Amino acid sequence: MGVTIKTIAKELGVSYATVSRALNDHPDVNEETKKRVISKANEMGYQPNAIARGLVNNETKTIGLVIPDITNPFFPQVARGVEEAAVTADYNIFLCNTNWNPEREDHYVNALMQKQIDGLIMTPSSEDVNHLKNLLNSQLKTVFISSFIPLNDYTSIIVDNAKGTEKAMNYLIKKGHRNIAFIGAGEERYANQERLKGYKNSLKKHDIKIEDKYITNVKNSYDRKSGFDLMNQIIDNFNKKKLPTAVICYNDLLALGVIQALRLKGFKIPEDMAVIGFDDISFSSLPEVQLTTIAQPKYEMGKIALETLIEKIKTGSEKKFENKIVLSPELKIRATT
Known part of the structure; x- marks a missing residue:
């Protein structure tokens, strides 16, 4: 002791x-x-004893950060933004990884609340957060990242997903592509729905028919293997004349899997098929990858989330906050298009 x-x-x-x-x-x-x-x-x-002192002062100077996939390079960049802003504000971070598991997510949130954290930042496994009953019944200040949770008293930090995909689509169409595939992830997710909306909006604006055969979704994980497996299915299900000439993926990990599948099947990128991802993770700019992608301001998302949460903690219920803060994405054009 x-x-x-x-x-x-x-x-x-x-x-x-x-x-x-x-x-x-x-x-x-x-x-x-x-x-x-x-x-x-x-x-x-x-x-x-920080917890004992926190009970006296009604603050512990600690923040919970719950992310769904620490192996996805998107989330460590977000976490870095949170952590560095927390250091500046003199707060400490408890980091938990849920692997997209709602039960584990609920367990970690409850454990963090028992540690008397002052606030919580998280990316939930889905926009349906009803399983987080203790959190929803508490007064704990919470900010969500990369997921839009349309509940009062909560703020979501998100990117303009529709605008991002629309930028990518407009670029591909300008390059002469007409048969463009969309590989989504989690049909019920707000980000996926918005990215699909941007895809369809661009096709409509350019008077190109929307074809369901070019729209697919991975079912479980949003990783490289899922992209690899799904691209192989697409190649097997279409003959070469009907194959899309370009594909936009929900994230960069899926896009990396798509690229791997295409190359193993003998396709040239971008000559036979152009590939675009979403996120701009660190691997995307490597010389051997050079993935065209829609960049999210990951570090800034984390930083803004922490700063917003601290303001919520300090102002209590005196100030009303926006339900969502929307940041702008950027199209990074590289060798895969």
Whole structure:
């Protein structure tokens, strides 16, 4: 067990209250006693109990960060934005990874609430957060990232998903593509629906028929293997004359899987098929990949989420916040188109 105020008091032969007051610079304790207490505390390696102090001060200076997939390079960049902004604001971060599992998500949120965190930042496994009953029934200040949760008193930090996909589609159409596939992930997800909306909006504006055969979704994970498997299915289900000449993927990991499948089947990129991802993760700009992608301002999303959450904590219910903060995406054109 660590050194406590009681341990220090016993060593010095003074009362528990005297040590507590000395460490908190209380005016009732004389300077000589304060110096003795502080010296002994440093000598014994005393660390104040943050949770106990938080209960007294009604704050623990800690924030929970819950992400769904730490292996996806998108989320560490978001986490870096959160963490660096937290350091500036003198807050500490508890990081939890859920692997898109709602039960694990609920477990972590409850565990963080038991640790008396001051606020929570999270990307939930889906926009349906009814399983997070304790969170929804609490007054805990919460900000969501990359998911739009249309509930009062919550703020979501998102990118303009429709605009991003529309930019990519307009670019492909300008390059002469007409048969463009869309590979989504999680049909019920707000981001997927908005990206599909951008895809369809662009086709309508250019008077190109929307064909359901070119619209597919991965069912479970949104990773490279899912993109690889789905692209192989697309190649097997179409003959070469009907294959799309370009594909836009829900994220960069899916796009990397698509590229792998195409190359193993002997297709040239972009001559036979152009590929565009979404996110602009670090792998996308590697010389051997050079993936055209719709870049999300990942670091900024994390930073804004933390700053918004701190403002929510400090203002309490005095200030009304926007339900969502929408950031602009950027099309990064590289070798795959």
